[in-house]
Amino acid sequence: MKLIFIRGLPGSGKSYVAESLTSKLENCAYVKVDDFKLGYMKSGASIPDSRRLAYAKTISELQRLQKQKKDYVVVEELMCDPDFVRDLQNFARKTNSQSYWFRLKRSLTRLLETESRRDRRVKNSLDDFRKLEEDIGSCPVEGEIIVENNSDNQTAIKQILERVR
Numbered sequence: 001m002k003l004i005f006i007r008g009l010p011g012s013g014k015s016y017v018a019e020s021l022t023s024k025l026e027n028c029a030y031v032k033v034d035d036f037k038l039g040y041m042k043s044g045a046s047i048p049d050s051r052r053l054a055y056a057k058t059i060s061e062l063q064r065l066q067k068q069k070k071d072y073v074v075v076e077e078l079m080c081d082p083d084f085v086r087d088l089q090n091f092a093r094k095t096n097s098q099s100y101w102f103r104l105k106r107s108l109t110r111l112l113e114t115e116s117r118r119d120r121r122v123k124n125s126l127d128d129f130r131k132l133e134e135d136i137g138s139c140p141v142e143g144e145i146i147v148e149n150n151s152d153n154q155t156a157i158k159q160i161l162e163r164v165r
Contacts, residue, residue: 001065001097002072004164005088005141007079008104009132010124011114013149013156017104018076020157025072025164029065033058033077055084062091072164080135089141100164101144103136110150 004021006014015032022030036054045053058075065073079085092099106114108129115124124132145163149156 001070001095002164003062003088003092003097003099004072004074004160005079005099005101006074006076006104006160007102007136007141008149009078009106009111009129009136011111011118012104012106013153014076014104016153017149017156017160018074020153021072021074021160024157024161025074027070028072028074029068029070031058031061031065031073031075033075033079051081055081055087058084059087059091062088066095066097078132078136080132080139082139085139085141100160101141102160102163103141103144103146104149104156105146106149 006018006021008014018030018032022028033054036057037050040050040053041047058077062073062075075088079088089099091097108126111124111129112126115129145159147156147159
């Protein structure tokens, strides 16, 4: 199994790129960690508990997908928790899965533009993005490929496909 980890700030194109990769790769599954977190929060869990539960569910989902013999699994999330990153790396090692780490980056100006168009109650500010950038930067991943995604998601998709096929 090939594991494709897509991480980056909100608005960097993670979901679009992950969904596109899933449709372009055969026998591929998509794990959107935020969906797990939101599900736990809607059921009343605190943010820290939702995060912890979502990370555990992600590992369980990867185990399930491995048993289904998926060729590719795309995992998408901010991924700035060192313990979660370590758990994902350990899963890849224990299962002899190839793992590819990509970090989508966009300029703060583009992130703010994208955020202004999003349909959500609470919008990230410039300070929020700077803090998140600091958080993700404090959780380096060895071998991670930085993909500048300022103008065209298709270019990012192409760069990732060239690496994982």
